[in-house]
Amino acid sequence: MKKVLFVAFLLMTVLLLSYSIRKGDVLRIEVVGYPDLTRDCTVDIEGAITFPYVGTGEGGGSWR
Numbered sequence: 706m707k708k709v710l711f712v713a714f715l716l717m718t719v720l721l722l723s724y725s726i727r728k729g730d731v732l733r734i735e736v737v738g739y740p741d742l743t744r745d746c747t748v749d750i751e752g753a754i755t756f757p758y759v760g761t762g763e764g765g766g767s768w769r
Contacts (some may be wrong), residue, residue, distance in 0.1 A: 710736060710758065728750055731745050731747050732747050
């Protein structure tokens with residue numbers, strides 16, 4: 706499961722390299738093989754999103 710999430714976020718990062726994510730942006734996150742984990746996540750005022758099983762991610766790429 707963690708490997709699937711890691712690959713999903715890695716692919717998302719590669720695809721978004723040409724765009725800076727900003728406050729208020731909505732990110733659609735899909736995990737291949739786990740449709741129940743598909744989420745539309747809004748970037749909050751601090752530039753972070755929260756995703757199940759992973760936690761809160763900040764703009765700098767760290768997860769807590």
